Amino acid sequence: MxxxxxxxxxxxxxxxxxxxxxxxxxxxxxxxxxxxxxxxxxxxxxxxxxxxxxxxxxxxxxxxxxxxxxxxxxxxxxxxxxxxxxxxxxxxxxxxxxxxxxxxxxxxxxxxxxxxxxxxxxxxxxxxxxxxxxxxxxxxxxxxxxxxxxxxxxxxxxxxxxxxxxxxxxxxxxxxxxxxxxxxxxxxxxxxxxxxxxxxxxxxxxxxxxxxxxxxxxxxxxxxPKTRFVAGFIGSPAMNFIPCKLQDEAGELKLRINDGLALPVPPARAGKYVQHKGNGSVLLGLRPEHLTEARAQLDPGVVAFDANLDVTEPMGMETLVYFPINGETVCGRVNPAAGAKEGAPLKMAADLNNMHLIDPKSGLVL
Amino acid sequence: MVDATIKQDGAVMRADRRSSLQKTFQRKSTIAFIMTLPLILLIAILVVYPALYAVHLAMLNKSMQKFVGLSNFTFLFKRETFWMVVWQSCIFALTAVFFKAIIGFFVAHFVHNIPDKGQRKWRGMLLIPWVIPPAMSTLAWLWLFDPSYSAFNWILERIGLSGVPWLGDAYWARFCVILVNVWIGAPFFMIMYLAALKSVPEQLYEAAKIDGANWWQTMRFVTLPMMRNIIMITALFSTIVTFANFDIVRVLTRGDPLDQTHVFATWAFRLGIEGGDIPLGASVSLFMVPILTIGAIFILRDIVKRGNEA
Known part of the structure; x- marks a missing residue:
């Protein structure tokens, strides 16, 4: 030994x-x-x-x-x-x-x-x-x-x-x-x-x-994960990377994905990320299990949004759903009972308590 | 009504016969047989017929008029030259194959260890002796062995030694015949062993390295067992070809001095064609068959056994 x-x-x-x-x-x-x-x-x-x-x-x-x-x-x-x-x-x-x-x-x-x-x-x-x-x-x-x-x-x-x-x-x-x-x-x-x-x-x-x-x-x-590579390599299906801008909107730190969608950064994370605001584009890293169907009562840090499902993959214990955000295909994991259908809209929820923010230039997780 | 039934039955039977004929032709084994038929015919005409004809010839008298049974063979058994030829053929084949195998083995290792870039060049050059028609290269050797004007004796005399009667002395002549055969045949062993060496997975050598095997142990426990079948088949094949060799002896010594370098093929030619006793020549050549058959059976049986095990 x-x-x-x-x-x-x-x-x-x-x-x-x-x-x-x-x-x-x-x-x-x-x-x-x-x-x-x-x-x-x-x-x-x-x-x-x-x-x-x-x-x-x-x-x-x-x-x-x-x-x-x-x-x-x-x-x-x-x-x-x-x-x-x-x-x-x-x-x-x-x-x-x-x-x-x-x-x-x-x-x-x-x-x-x-x-x-x-x-x-x-x-x-x-x-x-x-x-x-x-x-x-x-x-x-x-x-x-x-x-x-x-x-x-x-x-x-x-x-x-x-x-x-x-x-x-x-x-x-x-x-x-x-x-x-x-x-x-x-x-x-x-x-x-x-x-x-x-x-x-x-x-x-x-x-x-x-x-x-x-x-x-x-x-x-x-x-x-410390780098984008590790974040993307470990875990299956892989982590989603969504391009967005970190900016101050009406006194609240938000991830602006497109004109219609901005996700507020949970207050617990805001302190860590505030120094990076306005630095141009960043990548939001979210694992598929943190993109689920929206429940009636949303926990703090969980944000609901509408998604149009392209593809669904029923796995038995869960269903993988794929939908576009800003032209990127994003994968989520929903309960089979949530009624996910291909081509149909579904109310999704992003759990930002488990988000990662990545600098696309250095590839480092912020 | 009855008549109609019979007619119908006849039609059914004809159709049956036609379809069974069709089936026969569609069967894979039939197609395979038809496709190999040209080769079978060629072998029958060029190998089987001459072989049977040789057996027939061997049982005739010198003038080929009378059936004499096995008396050609019994006559040969009583001749000292016959036993000398048997002895010489065995010595010739076994010694030559042994040295071809040893040299081929070492040269194959040498070539195998050359980086890929330069390997093709070496492989090509080393194959040259095997590629040149033996009758031609043997002629060149004949000149090299000339007692008065040859390069060998010239060199020997330059360094103060006396010239050697290369083809004039029985032992030197046998040495020369074997030397030329080894020179021509070793590249064949080299290329076969090289192929065998290349087919040994690199990971086996790495595993042996980690297991703690040194060079010799790797050779003995990994390389040689992995090459065993190729070594056996190459040796068998070469033994058969060397045993039946004709051209080298014929060009170099013609069996001389005093029949002391004859092998079966050249002696059969001397007796049958040059001596005008075709039945006796045929009987001599037939002696190669049992000797080679026994060797082939032993070696091939071993290979099949090992093939099943591996």
Whole structure:
């Protein structure tokens, strides 16, 4: 078990900067998920921790030792690959024990560890099979088993669920969480799926364009995003961004969306935003669950307005509705009983107590 | 009324027959058979007929007038030269295939590690010996091996060593024949092994790196098992072709000195065409069949078994 420290790490491929000087401290036993769109540098970062990529600049330390020049085999890490990377000519047992056999562990110890890992992952009856005879989920378990038997300082997962179908992915997500509860090894997990990141992580690291946008607990990122990118990336359906102007109207701070619609900023937030008034255009960030059907009695900070629904998506427990505001399509979540119909108007309510205000130039949440 | 029924039945039967014929032609296996028919005919004319004809020839006397059963074969068994040719063919094929495989393997690794940009160039250049018609390149080798005027002996004499009777001494002549065969055949192994190397997923090497495998362990536990089928098939294929080799020996030594470099094909040619005993030549060439069949069965069985496991 160990901590991982990443200091000002840079990765350059020829003239392309893949990672632009990132800093990250991963605590012992922690489950950290690196998430971001493809090409954001998350896999490169993971591979640099593993030692599969050289570090152009900066420093990576595992368990207090700088490992920049340490080969992967001496870093005491285990990695689960996207395509499992099981040796096709070896049985499950041989696959799992390969690393230990190379390190000349005694046979009893190898068998004990493989049996223990097989028990944790519930793959005892598969030990004599070859990878070809296994389903995708079973292969994934074996790949995890191969990591567990090594009892490494750090587990590295490189998009391990992206080859599985949606249902299996949810199942394996729970499996991975259970395994981490049993084997509390420090884990770095890479994915492009924000749901995976939110559900698995102790802390999520959102990366974009080779830099870290924000680090925080899943709830922290969801409720307090620091940049427009994080606000838009975390959460599904994504947060709505509505262009508007923050201005003083008759002594009240209002978000002027168009001539017919101005939303008053709740007094609790007004103090925070007042310094930005008159700064030209800003973006109002509102999550779909904060755009619901208007009830008869509106809570303080909730503003009602009329919307013409373009599209509705009944999901069972809720209905997603899409309607235009200033030419932008905005998504709201309404109760299925609210009677939302495509092409029909609906009285909607915006809960501005949960609003975010974003500076469109810097992309920072104000 | 009865008559009408019979007529109707007849019509139904004809229609049935027509539709069953149609069905036969529409069946996938029938279409597949018809489409492969030209190739089957070609093989029948160029392979099956000559093979059966060779069996027929091998059972005739020298003047091809009388059926003599297996006496050509029993005659061969008693000749020392025959056993020498068997021995030489085996040595020739096995040694040449062994060295072609080893050289091909190392060169494939060398080419595999060249960055993609320059790789095509190297691949192209290394394939040249295999692409040139063997009869032509062997002629060039023949000149290189000339005892008086060749480049090799010239170099040897320049550095103070005595010239080598390359094709005049039995052991040197065998060495030369194998050398030229290796030179021509190694690029084929190289290209096959290179393809096999490229088909090993990069992640397996990365997994092995993290598992702690060094260069040799990665080679032994990852690369070689992954290439095993290609190695076997290439070796089998090359063994068959090398065993039946004719042109290199024919151009380089003609089986000399004293028949000590003959292989089956050249000796069959010497006896049958040059010696005028076609039945005896046919019997010699037929000896290649059982030896190659046994090898093919063993290796292919192993490949099928491994293919099912993997």
């Amino acid at each position: 160990a901590e991982v420290h990443i200091r000002k790490v840079v990765k350059k491929y020829d003239e392309v900067l893949a990672v632009r000087g990132i800093d990250l401290d991963i605590r012992d036993h922690e489950f950290v998920v690196l998430v971001g769109p493809s090409g954001c540098g998350k896999t490169t970062t993971l591979r640099m921790i593993a030692g599969l990529e050289d570090i152009t600049d900066g420093e990576i330390a595992i368990g207090g030792d700088v490992v920049n020049d340490v080969p992967p085999k001496d870093r005491d890490i285990a990695m689960v690959f996207q395509n499992y990377a099981l040796y096709p000519h070896m049985t499950v047992h041989e696959n799992m024990s390969f690393g230990l056999r190379l390190k000349k562990f005694p046979k009893d110890e190898i068998n004990r560890r493989v049996d223990e890992a097989a028990r944790i992952l519930d793959i005892k009856e598969l030990l004599d099979r070859k990878p070809k005879q296994l389903s995708g989920g079973q292969r994934q378990r074996v790949a995890m088993g191969r990591a567990i038997v090594r009892n490494p300082k750090v587990f590295l997962f490189d998009e391990p669920l992206s080859n599985l179908d949606a249902k299996l992915r949810v199942q394996m997500r729970i499996e991975i969480k259970k395994v981490h509860q049993k084997v509390r090894t420090t884990t770095v997990y890479v994915t492009h799926d924000q749901v995976e990141a939110m559900t698995l992580a102790d802390r999520v690291v959102v990366m974009n364009n080779g830099v870290i946008e924000q680090v925080g607990t899943p709830n922290d990122l969801y409720h307090h």
